Amino acid sequence: MPTRLEDVRKVALALADTTEEPHHDFGSFRVRGKIFVTIPPGGKLLHIFLPEEKRELALALDPEFLEPVVWGTKVLGVRAHLPAARKATVLQLVKQAHEYKSAQGGRRKRAPSKGRSLPPGSAA
Secondary structure: OOOOOOHHHHHHOOOOOOEEEOOOEEEEEEEEEEEEEEEEEOOOOOEEOHHHHHHHHHHOOOOEEEEEEEEEEEEEEEEEEHHOHHHHHHHHHHHHHHHHHHHOOOOOOOOOOOOOOOOOOOOO
């Protein structure tokens, strides 16, 4: 059965902490601000951002409706051609992308320390 954008939207928005927001000319689904899916104009394609091992497996198993999403020299995800895509596969990939980006949510980059810290109330 082909996949419809409405199917993807229903599943994505049911996932914890997910919002749908614009991203330039695209739509996007985000988990706590991190994009896990983008929707190019036209509603026939979906970009799903996956970790390398899941991305490579998906590309190998379903080349008839998936292709790599390339940004510069990096492959960041898969592009699903929704009219040709198997619904169950696409929805599973969306859930995997959500899980991947959700797991990244707790990691924040810290600025390098500029010397040692003094305890509160200490004079410099």
